[in-house]
Amino acid sequence: MSQLLDTINYPEDLRSLEESQLPELAAELRAFLLESLSETGGHLGxxxxxxxxxxxxxxxxxxxxxxxxxxxxxxxxxxKLLTGRRGAFGTIRQAGGLSGFPKRKESPYDTFGVGHASTSISAALGMAQAAAEQGEDRAVTAIIGDGAMTAGMAFEALNHAGHLNANLLVILNDNEMSISPNVGALSKRFSRLIAGRWYNRMRDNADRALARIPPARDFAKRAEEHFKGLITPGTLFEELGFNYIGPVDGHNLEELLPILTNLRGMDGPRLLHVVTRKGKGYEPAENEPTKYHGVTPFDPVTGAPRKSGGGAQAYTKVFGDALCEVAAADARVTGITPAMREGSGLVEFEQQFPERFFDVGIAEQHALTFAAGQACEGLRPVVAIYSTFLQRAYDQLIHDIAIQNLPVVFAIDRAGIVGPDGPTHGGNFDLSFLRPIPNMTIMTPANELDLRNMLATGLALDGPSALRYPKDKAVGLAMSGPPEPLEVGKAEVVREGNGDQALLVFGPFMGAALEAAEATDATVVNMRFVKPLDTALLAELAVSHSHLVTVEENALAGGAGEAVQAFIGTLDAEVEVRCLGLPDAFVPQGERGALLTEYGLDARGMTACLQELAQPRQVARECSQK
Incomplete structure (x- = not known):
């Protein structure tokens, strides 16, 4: 029973407790998280x-x-639980429910909307500078994990904060499984000391006293940094202008509270290094932190998922297996990922080809230019990356890869609707931002066979290419033989209709398209290539059909449908092009199937579109018969 937690609705309630009560509240919070997330799923560890x-x-x-x-x-x-949202917590990551990430519209306590890594220090620095500009006595704290510290943006912000001498606290949450040897009795005592008012008052007094003797002041500063460097890993942060404190045990409230209280009263850039353990208090998550990072509903006693996998393989798994196959046949193939080994399906590739696997950390820009360097020397790099994260390296995509026409393959996972993760992780825009780039070949597999063959196609090209696939299960087709390159720019007519309409499918909608076609006697085409388009086939279809309906899981603005419309506009043909896809809006969180239905990207939506387009032609025929 959550006796203390039931009395805490907002932080002011929390601050009314005695410090001695906080460990009990921590235990109740862990129990609440386990109970709730075992039903809804979410980020557990x-x-x-x-x-x-x-x-x-x-x-x-x-x-x-x-x-x-x-x-x-x-x-x-x-x-979220401490800031008025405990009652709605059962809706987290569901349609219309709480976001799985901080969201400004959701609560005044959510000061900045996030979802991608390494943004906190920059945003917090902007807030700290604004507070100083406005004369506000306001503490600003960025909480960043050690993984997010691998991104260059974090260090750009640290460098700028040191330059501005900003009144900013950065908390480095180091949650690696191994704890630094520096976390010992001496380090703990030293961390308390350098966060204490006595030490910092003495430090400031000494700095003022030595201000008129620059050599002595510089010597004292170097001596302090070297002393810290002997027993802490903070020299780098000190060189960037931060007062480094730590490491401290992030689960020890008796340590944390006095240090944070002291840091609240300090000025200038400060960095507190805390060490925590992913999955703390739940043995399965402590033992397998990666597995329990994000969970579906599970049995909290055993840790086992409530629903078994079953059915067709996920597209991610199909890609990972295909990459292993092509790498076994070609020693030039490498696999690169920005901290998404598991999510991008590269676990088996790393096991089979450890010398050809590169996890560069949360550093998408580096990942792409690193791949460009490999391609310059004759390798065939495959960058496995989520659609939403590829956005972060757009300059490198154009400047370092496309301009030089380097053979880098992009395996773009989570393309289109991502479900519970919502707008920050949506893959709605990759076709739109890839299409204008010269030298780029863009492929949309309709099924697992397409995906495998498109990977081989990309590796056979002498320039950059991309294949994109959703966070979903594949069709379940039997696979035999190695992946084989496709003819670039060649579509496949899957069904010849006798009507006036054709469905042009970009991506994994073939089952729904065929169902709609059966109801309307429409032609169905697996377009396969967004760039280059099969213009010869499009020209034929424009003559033999009155309506072409494109289907894509991408924003309509700049997407594949617009490419078809642009080409048809160059022809002297009376054919209308209607585009089905995602609207000019950020797709909210929700169940993937329900969102596809909402946007008309299922069999019912396609059928309704075809029937609507058929009505004017039917009316015209009836009038001509009278």
Missing amino acids: ANLGTVELTLALHYAFSTPRDRLVWDVGHQAYVH
């Missing part, structure tokens, strides 16, 4: 690991006046 840290932050700071900026935000569930 990271949130179990930040219980005490979140409690300490809201206890020591006057939120929401003091700003907390979470990086990525998938570890902010406890933050």
Whole structure:
């Protein structure tokens, strides 16, 4: 029974508790997370690991006046529970429910909308600068994980914060399974010391006293940094202008609270290094943190999923297996991913080809230029990346790869609707931002056989290429033989209709398209290539059909349908092109199938579109017969 938690609706309720009561509240929060997420699914491990840290932050700071900026935000569930949203927590990541990430429209305590990594320090620095400009006495804190610290953007922000001497606290949440040897009795005592008012008062007094003697002041500063460097890993941060404190145990409230309270009263850039454990308090998640990072509904006693997998393989798995096959036949093939080994299906590739596997961390820009360098030297790199993360490296895609026409293959996972992760992770725009790039070949597999063969196609090209596929299961077709290259720019007529309409399918909608075609006697084409289009086939269809309906899981603005419309516009043909796809809006979180239905991308939606287009022609025929 959550006796304490039931009395906490907002942080001011939390701050009315005695410090001695906080460990009990932490235990109740962990029990609540397990019970709730075992029913709904969500990000489990990271949130179990930040219980005490979140409690300490809201206890020591006057939120929401003091700003907390979470990086990525998938570890902010406890933050949501403490800020008025416990009653709605059962709706998290569901249609119309709570977002799985901080969201400004959801709560004043969510100071910055996040979902991608490494943005917190930049946003917090902007807030700190604004507070200074406006004369506001407001603490601003960025909470960033050690994984997000691998991105260049984080270091750009650190460098700028040091330059501005900003009144900013950065908390580095180090949740690796191995804990640095520096986390010992001496380090703990030293961390308390350098976060304490006595030490910092002495430090400031000494700095003022030595201000007129620059050599002595510089010597004292170097001596302090070298002393810290002997027992802490903070020299790098000190060189960037931050006062480094840590590492400290992120699960020890007796340590955290006085340090955070002292840091609240300090000025200038400060970095607190806390060490936490993913999955803290739940043995299955502690033992397998990657497995329990994001979970579907599960049995909290055993940790087993409530629903078994079964059915066809996921497109991600199909890609991973195909990459292993082509790599076994071609020693030039490498696999690159920006911190998405499991999510992008590269676990088996790493096991089979460890010397050809490269996880570059959360560093998408580096991933692409690194791949470009490999391609310059004759390798055939395959960059496995989520659609939403490819956006972060658009300059490198154009400048370093496309301009030089380098043979880099992009395996774009999570293309289109992503379901519960919502707008921050939606893959709605890749066709739109890839299409204008010269030298780029763009492919949309309709099934697992297409995907395998398109991977081989990309590897056979002498320039950049992309194949994109959804977060979904494949069709379940039997696969035999190795992947084989397709004829570039060649579509496939899957069904010859006797009517006036044709469905031009870009991606995995073939089952729904054929069902709609049976009801309307329409032609169905697996377009396969967005760039180059099969213009010869399109020209034929424009003569023999009155309506062409394109289907894609991408924003209509700039998508495959617009490419078809542009080409048809160059012809002297009386044919109308209607486009089905995603609207000019950010797709909300929800169940993937329900969202496809909402946007008319299922059999019913396609049938309704074809029937609507057929009505004017039917009316004209009836009039001519009278």
